[in-house]
Amino acid sequence: MKVKNLLLEIGTEELPASFIEPALNYIEEKLKEKLSAEHIPPTSVETFGTPRRLIAIAYDVPEEQPRREELIVGPSYRAAFDENGNPTRAAQGFAKSRGVTVNDLIVVENPQGRKGKYVAVRKVVEGKKTEEVLKKILPEIILSIPFKKSMRWGEKNVRFARPIRWIVSVFGDRTVEFEINGIKSSNVSYGHRFLSPEPFQVESPNEFLTQLEDRFVVADLEKRKAIILDGCKDLASSVGGKLLEDEELLEEVTNLTEFPYPILGEFDGEFLNLPKEVPITVMKDHQKFFSVVDWEGNLKNYFIGVSNIKPTDDLTVRLGYEKVLRARLSDALFFFKEDRKRRLEERVPELQGVVFHEKLGTMLDKTKRLVKLTPFISEELKFDVEKRAERAAYLSKADLLTEMVNEFPELQGTMGKYYALLDGEDEEVALSIEEQYLPRFSKDRVAETKTGISLSLSEKIDNLTGFIGAGLKPTGSADPFALRRNALGLIQTLIENELSLNLTPTLEKSEELYQEQGIKLSLSTVSETLQFIKDRLKNYLREKGFRPDTVDAVLSVSDNPYDSLLRVKAVEVLRENPEFEAVLFTMRRVVNIIPVGFEPVPISPEGKYEEELWNAFLKLKGELDKLIEKRDYRGVLLKIGELKPFVDNFFDNVMVMDKDEKVRNRRLSLLKNIADKLLELIDFSKIVF
Structure with missing residues (x-):
């Protein structure tokens, strides 16, 4: 049977960076699934994407469906024939709908998805041309792509992440024609918005990626990523440093560009007097710039921005980058100096004015609970750091009231650590203020100091007990208070530090502290919270490759x-x-x-x-x-x-x-x-x- 390659391109207004890869994964999966279900399976499907386009190429798709025999199942045998074996109206109606007589019906046992006897018809089905099938399934795939957020556009009867501007649908050398909300599919695509905006005809699916690159669009995500990474490393090396590699930032920048072009910039050396996390955070989270460090890991006063075009003059773009960054860093330096006018401990009473949650009190209430729970956990772990644990808990939330954290929330905990050190606090107490939030994301490090571990566990247990006890447990994929991450972080902290902690008495202590403040939690708070943590632990252990029944057998008797x-x-x-x-x-x-x-x-x-x-x-x-x-x-x-x-x-x-x-x-x-x-x-x- 002859085969051809299929190209689908969905051209859009700029998509958010985080939308692209999930959408491509969905398109790949659904295209394989639907083509296979229609008896025209591809040998493989590849996807490519930029902020302005989602692309799929299905290889070696048969030109038409094969001629085949299909089993069409009807009503159950009991419904089709009475006790004397005579056909009922159900049997007659089914036979008529399929263009056969009752005598042509056959009886099958346990057809797919059903149990028992059923009547059915075997029919020879002539295969359709693949183009005819594609006209139906391609619009279905496009309109079913799940996005975190979608918008209505055009006549507002279609939802998509961003308005669709063009659709390319080519099978072999022919256009597969269909229409979505007034947008007709064609063999016409577009290059880079600024460098090559003119329309062009797609020659074939095989040549499409090359045609795009000729028009300043690198559609292959991995290729774009390599261009960015290699270019940034070369620029960092040119100033005697090395790139501070950041996979998360690299992924985001890759999905923000079609034709990436790294540009080296510089900022004033005075900003190196700030804690290094401040410039790094400003550059990453606010400007999408990469940082440059020396070979000892110290921050250098250089950065690398990634433009979406190759400018005629690098200098103009570089100066623009430097101007914007200078303003943000100047703000940060001002905030830092202002914050240093007061000690952390002076801010603690003011946490009474910061709401933790309307059902769970203020941040000062939370601080008071942590002051008691953290030493309790420290003692349970036999750490002998109760005094440090109490002090760390007392200072743990004070940086929420600083100008720096107000402007850059990502630095919560980190600034607390630096301000505590500058205030002359014990080093381990200061480190624990940052460690309380670890791990912040998948594969992040966990708390390592004894005081930090105690505070980190206390922070997570207080969150879990409070929110679950207040009836705010996650539902489905919604987890607004990050309780799954809290539970997993608790598990990782204990396991990676090889620490044994029985959770039941710890959860009971946490619940008791809420009660002392007059905050009412459900009667099943401890058991619900323990089960919630165990569910995360069960998944954690299964992902490590352990048998499900072994995991269940152990977790049914252990809360450690x-x-x-x-x-x-x-x-x-x-x-x-x-x-x-x-x-x-x-x-x-x-x-x-x-x-x-x-x-x-x-x-x-x-x-x-x-x-x-x-x-x-x-x-x-x-x-x-x-x-x-x-x-x-x-x-x-x-x-x-x-x-x-x-x-x-x-x-x-x-x-x-x-x-x-x-x-x-x-x-x-x-x-x-x-x-x-x-x-x-x-x-x-x-x-x-």
Whole structure:
């Protein structure tokens, strides 16, 4: 069968940078899916994009659908035929709608997506020309692209991220014609808005990317990214420095340009007296400029902006960049000097005027909770830094009232750290003010100092307990208070620092502190918050490649993230041994046989098998306690394995559920004691074989 390549280009007004890659991923997935569903699958689909265009090329698409036989399923057999086997009106109507007689109907069992007997028709379907199919599915794909925000345009009956200005749809050498809100598809595209704005005819899907590059449009995202990165590195090297690489900024700038052109600029050396995070933040977040550092990582007074055109005169653009940056840095220097006129601790009482949340009090209320919760967590972790923890918590939110943070919210915590150092505070106290917000994003570092870890955990637990207790838990994809990030940050902080913390008493303490302030939370706050954190931990462990049933078995009995990881690892390692699977199976039998709510009686074993099992358990119990205390969970599991032959002999030779209630309760009580000890480690009943 002959094949051709398909090109789809959606030309738009400038799209927000963050919209482009998700849209391209969706187009790629949907194009594959719909073409395959129409029996004209491509060998592959590639996507490309800039702020002004979303492009997909599907390779080797068949020119027409194959001639094929299709099974068309109708009503159930019971609905189609009465008890005497006579066709009902349902059968007759279905046959007529398909252009056949009732005698042509066949009976099929369990057709796809259904159970039971159904009547159906087998029909030979003549394949359609691919162009005909594309006229239907391409508009569907375009109009179904999900964006974070869409707008109505034209006659306001179409929603899209930005107004569509042109559509290119070419299959082989022919235009696939359709229309969306007055925009007709064609084989006409446009180059760079300023450098080559004239329309041009697309020669073929194969040549399209080259045609764009001839008109100053680099549609390949990876190629644009490489141009930016290489150009910036060369410019940084030219002034004896190196590029401060920033993947997030690189991604954003790549999606802001069609023809990137890096330009080196310079700013006054006096701004290097600011904490280096200030110029870096101003350059990145407000101007989309890259920073330049020396080989020791110290900031240099150079920056690199990325223009969307190659100017006739670099100097004019550079001077424009420098003028705008100078103004922003001058503001920052002024704010810094103003802020230094007052100590951080002087600002704390004024937090009474800053609302944390209308249901959860002010920032001063939050500070007071952190002052008590942070030392509590420090003590739970056996850090012995309670005084530092209390001081750090007291100062933790003071920088919210500084001019610098008011103007540059991204510097919250960071400025608190610098102002605390300049105020002469203990270094670890100062560092912890910044560390409380770590990790700020995926793959960010976590808090590392003892005081910082305590404050970071306290900050997250206060947020989780408060918002969840106030009924503000995330719904669907909406998470306005970043509670998922808080929970994951808590988990990462404990696991990456290899710290054990039982969450239940910590959450109970947090809830208690809210109650002391007269802030009412739901009665299920602790259990809901714990489950919310465990759900994030469950996903975290599964993403690490651990079996879902192992994770469930551990998390059902543990509220300690790092300790849970150790247990999961131990179980997973031993599950690789087929012989140990038998141990897990035997222990599951012990746990599963205990009736829900069963209350054990005092143990007084009778008979050989009861006595042997009980004595073996008593011998192991003390050793298990020592291994659990040391968190040697592999050793615990191996030690439990020694109990297997005694358990097997017991089940093989004793009727546990004896008719005699006294005997039954004695045997169940023996097993209940063993099961309770096993459940201190994992819930064996959840292990799947």
